[in-house]
Amino acid sequence: MTDLAEQTAAPQRASALQRFFDGDIWYSFTRSRVTMVAAAITALFFVAALFAPLVAPTNPYDLAALNLLDAFTAPAWTEGGSAKHLLGTDEQGRDMLSAIIFGARVSLTVGFASILFSMVLGITLGLIAGYTGGLVDAFIMRVADVQLSFPAILIALLVDGVVRGVLPPSMHNDMAIWVLIFSIGISNWVQFARTVRGSCMVERNKEYVQAARIIGIHPGLIMLRHVLPNVMGPVLVIATIGLAIAVLLEATLSFLGVGMPPTRPSLGTLVNSGQNFLASGEWWIAVFPGLALALLVLSVNLLGDWLRDALNPKLR
Amino acid sequence: MIAFVLRRLLQAVVVMLVVALIAFLMFKFVGDPVAQMVGQETTIAEREALRERLGLNDPIIAQFARYVADVAQADFGLSFRTSQPVDTMLAERLPATLELAIVAALYALVVGIPMGVYTGLYPNTALSRLFQAISLAGISLPTFFVGILLILLFGVVLGWLPTFGRGETVQVGWWSTGLLTVSGLKSLILPAFTLGMFQLTLIMRLVRSEMLEVLRTDYIKFARARGLTNRSVHFGHALKNTLVPVITITGLQLGSIIAFAIITEAVFQWPGMGLLFLQAIQFVDIPVMSTYLILISFFFVVINLIVDLLYYAVDPRLRIDRTAISSAAG
Numbered sequence: 054m055t056d057l058a059e060q061t062a063a064p065q066r067a068s069a070l071q072r073f074f075d076g077d078i079w080y081s082f083t084r085s086r087v088t089m090v091a092a093a094i095t096a097l098f099f100v101a102a103l104f105a106p107l108v109a110p111t112n113p114y115d116l117a118a119l120n121l122l123d124a125f126t127a128p129a130w131t132e133g134g135s136a137k138h139l140l141g142t143d144e145q146g147r148d149m150l151s152a153i154i155f156g157a158r159v160s161l162t163v164g165f166a167s168i169l170f171s172m173v174l175g176i177t178l179g180l181i182a183g184y185t186g187g188l189v190d191a192f193i194m195r196v197a198d199v200q201l202s203f204p205a206i207l208i209a210l211l212v213d214g215v216v217r218g219v220l221p222p223s224m225h226n227d228m229a230i231w232v233l234i235f236s237i238g239i240s241n242w243v244q245f246a247r248t249v250r251g252s253c254m255v256e257r258n259k260e261y262v263q264a265a266r267i268i269g270i271h272p273g274l275i276m277l278r279h280v281l282p283n284v285m286g287p288v289l290v291i292a293t294i295g296l297a298i299a300v301l302l303e304a305t306l307s308f309l310g311v312g313m314p315p316t317r318p319s320l321g322t323l324v325n326s327g328q329n330f331l332a333s334g335e336w337w338i339a340v341f342p343g344l345a346l347a348l349l350v351l352s353v354n355l356l357g358d359w360l361r362d363a364l365n366p367k368l369r
Numbered sequence: 370m371i372a373f374v375l376r377r378l379l380q381a382v383v384v385m386l387v388v389a390l391i392a393f394l395m396f397k398f399v400g401d402p403v404a405q406m407v408g409q410e411t412t413i414a415e416r417e418a419l420r421e422r423l424g425l426n427d428p429i430i431a432q433f434a435r436y437v438a439d440v441a442q443a444d445f446g447l448s449f450r451t452s453q454p455v456d457t458m459l460a461e462r463l464p465a466t467l468e469l470a471i472v473a474a475l476y477a478l479v480v481g482i483p484m485g486v487y488t489g490l491y492p493n494t495a496l497s498r499l500f501q502a503i504s505l506a507g508i509s510l511p512t513f514f515v516g517i518l519l520i521l522l523f524g525v526v527l528g529w530l531p532t533f534g535r536g537e538t539v540q541v542g543w544w545s546t547g548l549l550t551v552s553g554l555k556s557l558i559l560p561a562f563t564l565g566m567f568q569l570t571l572i573m574r575l576v577r578s579e580m581l582e583v584l585r586t587d588y589i590k591f592a593r594a595r596g597l598t599n600r601s602v603h604f605g606h607a608l609k610n611t612l613v614p615v616i617t618i619t620g621l622q623l624g625s626i627i628a629f630a631i632i633t634e635a636v637f638q639w640p641g642m643g644l645l646f647l648q649a650i651q652f653v654d655i656p657v658m659s660t661y662l663i664l665i666s667f668f669f670v671v672i673n674l675i676v677d678l679l680y681y682a683v684d685p686r687l688r689i690d691r692t693a694i695s696s697a698a699g
Contacts, residue, residue: 203628207665210631214649214658218399304511308511308635309631309647310647311647324517331524332525334525336521339521343517343518346514347509347511351505
């Protein structure tokens with residue numbers, strides 16, 4: 054009711070931006086302080102990752118800038134720390150803050166690319182299954198059921214292992230990012246396919262789809278132009294939570310030593326290399342990348358939860 | 370009932386056959402077994418003879434049938450990396466993983482259910498808020514990072530607990546157990562805590578939401594109206610009815626605990642199957658990888674089957690509905 058009142062109260066030809074700020078998604082956003090903090094942190098990560106070369110104090114890939122004398126500097130506020138390196142340095146004298154910013158860049162790149170891959174794969178299969186039905190539908194959904202009964206991490210590990218087996222060993226490091234995107238993407242398509250299929254089966258019988266079919270539009274075009282826009286809401290929610298899952302999966306694979314190589318570390322790789330120095334007291338090398346990862350995943354998760362509630366009309 | 374069991378069994382067999390097919394295809398198309406087995410100076414003719422002898426030139430259906438027959442007899446071939454039989458390699462590692470997984474699951478249940486009951490009964494107390502915060506952390510923190518923080522705190526700073534390996538083990542028949550020695554038990558604490566953390570939060574959230582739902586129902590109000598004690602209402606009436614989904618989820622989670630053990634085993638250098646699988650991936654050791662896949666799928670399928678049957682046994686509504694439908698139809 055409130056949004057109706059708001060809409061009528063709004064000027065007649067409000068711009069899209071203004072409608073967004075008047076709408077109830079923005080309203081629910083401003084009402085939740087946790088969500089706003091989560092959004093701010095997520096935005097911070099995105100900006101830092103996007104503009105990493107400009108934001109980071111040093112370039113961690115630039116071997117000439119490394120000074121081994123700086124190795125194992127403690128964080129700035131502890132004993133033995135220096136103001137030059139806020140979060141300390143690792144065993145090669147790399148500035149941890151810069152390494153984390155560049156690591157987040159790699160993590161988010163893999164996360165976005167793999168969720169995009171799952172999305173395209175899942176939406177395509179879901180649309181086909183929901184629109185055509187019958188044997189095709191039964192087959193796709195059986196595969197989805199079987200895959201869903203195994204944890205994503207297991208499937209991602211297995212696909213990763215097999216792809217590594219097919220590639221020659223010399224290409225492992227160069228291809229690592231693609232292998233990761235592929236194996237994480239393939240382990241997460243089921244959620245998209247199930248949701249899209251469900252909505253698609255509902256939309257299929259509505260009059261606008263029947264009308265489109267009667268005037269002879271190609272089924273592929275009906276799916277893309279008419280059905281797809283109507284199932285995008287839930288897809289967006291799954292994609293947001295999926296991004297957190299993908300970033301976490303990438304970090305886990307890299308931590309396990311089958312993801313990004315140490316020459317191009319993601320947050321997971323950084324934790325993995327830092328793990329070796331826990332016992333000797335250089336805790337910051339593992340802890341700060343891990344904290345950054347946890348903060349990123351938590352923020353994206355909270356955003357996803359909020360989006361799910363905000364887009365769900367039943368909860369209003 | 371019998372039809373239901375048979376149908377589920379058939380599904381399980383189909384899933385296992387599909388998994389076996391994937392494992393077989395891995396063997397077939399990733400790496401060349403002949404190249405792995407012979408030296409550099411072997412002639413092409415000799416390689417061809419070996420190929421013929423191993424049956425690699427047979428029709429693919431015949432090869433797959435032979436593979437399934439081998440697997441059914443627990444013959445998984447030799448590891449590419451160590452040249453040992455894969456089945457003994459895994460059998461040596463099995464007790465470590467199972468002990469870790471079962472202790473973690475028990476810990477998650479024993480701690481998670483009371484936490485869930487408490488937060489369900491008193492949602493607004495400070496302790497409930499604390500539990501809720503812990504559960505949020507448990508879901509968001511990556512498993513390996515939890516492990517690293519625990520190592521840092523209890524292993525490095527406080528120095529109370531060992532941070533890697535299994536400690537001393539005792540041989541009970543072919544099963545090597547770490548549960549009978551002090552160092553074995555101490556070594557188990559951190560890995561089990563790490564592995565159980567995620568399941569604990571899951572169980573806690575589940576029990577909490579189920580409790581909140583059940584406490585709103587009419588029969589709870591009636592039980593209170595009859596003047597029953599709080600204890601009897603909470604535990605005799607409410608908790609009992611939340612346990613069906615808890616059993617299901619916990620059962621299903623046992624499979625994922627075994628899979629997630631890969632991460633925990635890597636953090637704590639726990640000598641289990643997961644660590645073996647990880648090494649196999651790094652070295653592209655296909656026999657070990659495919660055998661692990663088959664074994665873990667077998668666990669999953671058996672657990673799913675048992676949970677389905679349990680569900681059927683625990684929830685009488687399912688039984689009545691089905692018999693009513695089948696008798697009406699027949």
